[in-house]
Amino acid sequence: MPISTSVITQLRRIVGQENVLSEDADLFLYAYDASFPEHRPDAVVFPRTTEAVSQVMALACEERTPVVPRGAGTGLSGGSVPMQGGITLCFSKMNRLTAVDPDNLTATVEPGLINAHLQAALARYSLFYPPDPASMKVCTLGGNIAEDAGGPKCFKYGVTKNYTLGLEVVLPNSEVIHTGGTVVKNTTGYDLTRLFIGSEGTLGVFTQMVLRLMPLPEARRTMLALFDSLETAGNTVGAIVSAGIIPSALEMMDNLLIRCAEDFVHVGLPRDAAALLLIEVDGPDAALDAQVERIREISAREGARELRVATTAAETDALWLARRTVIGAAGRLRPSLILQDVTVPRSALPTMTARIGEISRQYDLPIGVLAHAGDGNLHPIILFDGRQPEQLQREHNIEREIITAALELGGTLTGEHGVGASKRDYLGMQLNAQEIAIHRGLKALFDPQNILNPAKIVG
Numbered sequence: 001m002p003i004s005t006s007v008i009t010q011l012r013r014i015v016g017q018e019n020v021l022s023e024d025a026d027l028f029l030y031a032y033d034a035s036f037p038e039h040r041p042d043a044v045v046f047p048r049t050t051e052a053v054s055q056v057m058a059l060a061c062e063e064r065t066p067v068v069p070r071g072a073g074t075g076l077s078g079g080s081v082p083m084q085g086g087i088t089l090c091f092s093k094m095n096r097l098t099a100v101d102p103d104n105l106t107a108t109v110e111p112g113l114i115n116a117h118l119q120a121a122l123a124r125y126s127l128f129y130p131p132d133p134a135s136m137k138v139c140t141l142g143g144n145i146a147e148d149a150g151g152p153k154c155f156k157y158g159v160t161k162n163y164t165l166g167l168e169v170v171l172p173n174s175e176v177i178h179t180g181g182t183v184v185k186n187t188t189g190y191d192l193t194r195l196f197i198g199s200e201g202t203l204g205v206f207t208q209m210v211l212r213l214m215p216l217p218e219a220r221r222t223m224l225a226l227f228d229s230l231e232t233a234g235n236t237v238g239a240i241v242s243a244g245i246i247p248s249a250l251e252m253m254d255n256l257l258i259r260c261a262e263d264f265v266h267v268g269l270p271r272d273a274a275a276l277l278l279i280e281v282d283g284p285d286a287a288l289d290a291q292v293e294r295i296r297e298i299s300a301r302e303g304a305r306e307l308r309v310a311t312t313a314a315e316t317d318a319l320w321l322a323r324r325t326v327i328g329a330a331g332r333l334r335p336s337l338i339l340q341d342v343t344v345p346r347s348a349l350p351t352m353t354a355r356i357g358e359i360s361r362q363y364d365l366p367i368g369v370l371a372h373a374g375d376g377n378l379h380p381i382i383l384f385d386g387r388q389p390e391q392l393q394r395e396h397n398i399e400r401e402i403i404t405a406a407l408e409l410g411g412t413l414t415g416e417h418g419v420g421a422s423k424r425d426y427l428g429m430q431l432n433a434q435e436i437a438i439h440r441g442l443k444a445l446f447d448p449q450n451i452l453n454p455a456k457i458v459g
Helices: 005-015 024-028 050-063 115-123 141-147 192-196 230-242 255-265 285-302 313-330 346-363 389-408 424-429 433-446
Strands: 043-045 067-070 087-090 097-101 106-109 164-170 176-180 205-212 219-227 249-254 275-283 306-309 336-339 370-372 381-384
Touching: 005 043, 005 050, 024 043, 050 067, 050 087, 050 164, 050 205, 067 141, 067 205, 097 115, 106 115, 115 141, 141 205, 164 192, 176 192, 219 230, 219 285, 219 313, 230 249, 230 275, 230 285, 230 346, 249 255, 249 313, 249 346, 255 275, 255 313, 275 285, 275 313, 285 306, 313 336, 313 381, 336 389, 346 389, 381 389, 389 424, 424 433
Parallel strands: 043 087, 067 087
Antiparallel strands: 097 106, 106 205, 164 176, 164 205, 219 275, 219 306, 249 275, 249 370, 336 381
């Protein structure tokens, strides 16, 4: 049921006339994220303070109106899509870096701050925040925490939950709580901070976050390893790690995506290679040359046809440009794409990539293989035409087949993109009835009216 003009008027009183959108043309822009589901909100509200968020939640409770938090809308599971309408709470204007504490290696931020903007500010202190999603130039830190986002550096450094120390949270009933703090060691009570991380905006709304930082490494070396088969590339990943080398990034692309990337950015990727690994090591400068040579030896032994080492910052940037833009580049091949997200044990990577190839042939749709190979997190890119019902059904079948394959190999149905709306129906493939009941019990405890991002995860 659409919200009333009276509610719109009250929202404008809370945040100001200029911070509420209610016209159809405006609402359409907030009806989707980077996944497939679409649904318009009834209003979009841009808060600037915790108090404003609390007042909006109080009004929503009174009216039993759904509220969906939103960062930049770059999510890949429908997490910020308002599936039942209601109020979209957009944090693009609540985007300050409120404090940097170099002595204690922390930063305090608001949820709308863009990941890359934080990185740029921290560079002045020779610090960085390790989680680096491919969308880091546009995605927000509030959304990163809501999804427990990862990225290429997370193989070595860990994911968002490893770098979130404390949260200010507005609960569905409008009360404000604080979890965690500003210190690394904190075992006071249950770890509510970890509970909220990855909860996809279903349990509470983040209004301030305390993040853990790291010193920038002294140096890095970037390599491009080329292969004549995906299997060889996958075996090389395991061999590098087994040798005791933990790269700061270990990314994989198959031939389809190599060609997409090269046609888009023209950085000299060989279009005939079956697979590539983008490998980066960082740390003390004096130690890196030996690691590069060791990786060269391992790659050659495993069957790599070539290993290139970037010799300038421009060459390094070009390789990362190809990696970070390849999803958009692949989108030029077909009208629609779905970026899948599953994780398998690293040792199962060759088996999983082979299975994806079989699924692609079975359903006669192209699937590009993209992976954070170091931690076994695969992002198969399914290309199709969503306007054709028969192709859309094949895509749905492919999704289920990929998830099934990952679970059979001891993996998980999502590694970093979340369940959201897109994978809600698949949750029972990984969790049993008792485990799902526990999730629903937690949701009911925090949100008994089910107004906060309903129809997501188990809602």
